[in-house]
Amino acid sequence: MPTKSQLNNTSDVFSLDNEASFLNTENEWKRIVDELPDLIFVINLKHEIVYMNKTMLSLLQLDLSDVIGEMCFVCVHGSQCLLENCLHEKMLNDHRTHMLELYDERLGGNVEMRVVPYFNTSGKIIGSFHIARNVNNRIESQKEKENLQLQLLRAQKLESVGQLASGIAHEINTPIQFINSNISFIQESFDEVNEYIKVTKDFLDKFSEKFNKNDEFSSLAEKIEDFDWEYLEEEIPRSIEQSREGLHRVSSIVQAMKAFSHPGGESKVESDINRIILTTVTISRNEWKYVSVVETSLDENIYPVWCNVDSVSQVILNIVINAAHAIESKLGRNPVGQKGNIEISTTQKEGFVEIRISDTGTGIPDKIKNRIFDPFFTTKDVGKGTGQGLAISHDIICAKHHGRIEVKSEEGVGTTFIIELPNDPKEQIN
Numbered sequence: 001m002p003t004k005s006q007l008n009n010t011s012d013v014f015s016l017d018n019e020a021s022f023l024n025t026e027n028e029w030k031r032i033v034d035e036l037p038d039l040i041f042v043i044n045l046k047h048e049i050v051y052m053n054k055t056m057l058s059l060l061q062l063d064l065s066d067v068i069g070e071m072c073f074v075c076v077h078g079s080q081c082l083l084e085n086c087l088h089e090k091m092l093n094d095h096r097t098h099m100l101e102l103y104d105e106r107l108g109g110n111v112e113m114r115v116v117p118y119f120n121t122s123g124k125i126i127g128s129f130h131i132a133r134n135v136n137n138r139i140e141s142q143k144e145k146e147n148l149q150l151q152l153l154r155a156q157k158l159e160s161v162g163q164l165a166s167g168i169a170h171e172i173n174t175p176i177q178f179i180n181s182n183i184s185f186i187q188e189s190f191d192e193v194n195e196y197i198k199v200t201k202d203f204l205d206k207f208s209e210k211f212n213k214n215d216e217f218s219s220l221a222e223k224i225e226d227f228d229w230e231y232l233e234e235e236i237p238r239s240i241e242q243s244r245e246g247l248h249r250v251s252s253i254v255q256a257m258k259a260f261s262h263p264g265g266e267s268k269v270e271s272d273i274n275r276i277i278l279t280t281v282t283i284s285r286n287e288w289k290y291v292s293v294v295e296t297s298l299d300e301n302i303y304p305v306w307c308n309v310d311s312v313s314q315v316i317l318n319i320v321i322n323a324a325h326a327i328e329s330k331l332g333r334n335p336v337g338q339k340g341n342i343e344i345s346t347t348q349k350e351g352f353v354e355i356r357i358s359d360t361g362t363g364i365p366d367k368i369k370n371r372i373f374d375p376f377f378t379t380k381d382v383g384k385g386t387g388q389g390l391a392i393s394h395d396i397i398c399a400k401h402h403g404r405i406e407v408k409s410e411e412g413v414g415t416t417f418i419i420e421l422p423n424d425p426k427e428q429i430n
């Protein structure tokens with residue numbers, strides 16, 4: 001191995017002025033460049049490839065003779081013209097190194113492309129080096145980090161909304177109770193008033209001939225006629241019934257809001273997730289049978305999951321109902337021909353069970369994907385959606401069972417919800 005001082009003394013070997021040693025240097029240079037894991041190629045001023053390293057040739061499945069003299073945008077990017085953001089052009093303008101991150105299937109996905117000016121021995125630019133480094137792993141872990149941050153943010157948002165919701169639920173509960181008892185009172189009183197009016201009318205009918213000359217009698221009979229009691233007799237019970245229905249709906253929303261803030265105290269037992277899924281699919285049949293078929297593909301070898309059966313079944317139900325709604329929006333209430341499809345599968349993974357629920361519905365537009373887990377976020381008409389299903393599901397899976405819930409969706413194609421429930425005995429927390 002030559003020492004540094006020896007190298008300085010042997011400057012002739014490395015001197016670029018010396019033809020023979022330059023050739024030697026060039027061969028050495030190519031040998032090293034060929035060994036590097038990065039994709040490297042050299043182009044001249046006219047974008048023609050003058051060299052490409054072995055790593056890149058083998059990725060593109062080409063020989064050096066195939067690429068020499070080819071235009072780089074054709075050979076490297078599969079394009080017919082110069083790229084809009086061509087770094088070589090930029091480099092020609094300012095003689096500096098430029099860098100760009102781009103995605104190109106041909107280059108193996110995400111690459112960081114660096115274009116370095118190539119000077120000849122007299123300092124004139126004769127082309128450029130292109131060095132493309134695969135950054136798939138970095139992009140992947142960046143995405144994972146962003147995803148985790150998003151989940152954390154969502155969990156925090158849900159927690160604060162949960163606290164708010166429980167306060168509101170508590171406040172609403174009391175007036176609801178007295179409205180409920182007042183409605184019951186009005187209903188009973190109405191029956192009595194009705195009875196009273198009927199007796200009065202019968203009386204007036206019975207004695208109308210006898211007293212029709214009496215002014216006071218006639219005026220009372222007229223007033224009662226004007227009341228149009230037949231109409232009220234039908235409408236008042238109907239509006240009482242509708243008020244009851246409305247109250248019932250408000251009560252169930254309040255119950256759901258209360259369920260939010262409970263810190264997961266519900267009892268958990270060792271449960272068979274496949275069984276929970278099959279039962280839930282059966283009981284929700286009425287919700288999906290007109291628009292879809294449900295197919296299950298359940299892994300028989302999954303381990304039991306330590307969970308609250310009612311809550312997990314509620315999650316499955318919420319997602320299946322959403323799937324049926326999405327299919328109904330796409331195909332209509334009574335689709336002619338082929339129905340939609342809901343597929344539910346389970347798989348045992350390392351430390352958790354994965355449940356996938358896919359549908360062939362409308363899909364979720366990108367612009368609302370981030371909001372679907374928000375409490376009260378709905379795109380459905382009043383009465384059909386309250387926007388709580390997914391918020392509650394998120395709370396049940398993430399906060400109460402230390403699992404994960406994620407969605408993948410393509411507009412017009414369908415949606416898949418992926419749920420992970422831990423079933424590693426070491427990790428389970430009561």
Ligand SMILES: Nc1ncnc2c1ncn2[C@@H]1O[C@H](COP(=O)(O)OP(=O)(O)O)[C@@H](O)[C@H]1O
Pocket residue numbers: 318322323326359361362363364372373377378379380384385386387388389390391415
């Ligand atoms: N499978 C799905 N396909 C398409 N959109 C969905 C699906 N699941 C949920 N969504 C969207 O997410 C929103 C929130 O869902 P959710 O919290 O269950 O509330 P709701 O069903 O009451 O609207 C829905 O209004 C809908 O826009």
Ligand SMILES: [Mg+2]
Pocket residue numbers: 318321322385387388389390
């Ligand atoms: Mg819903």
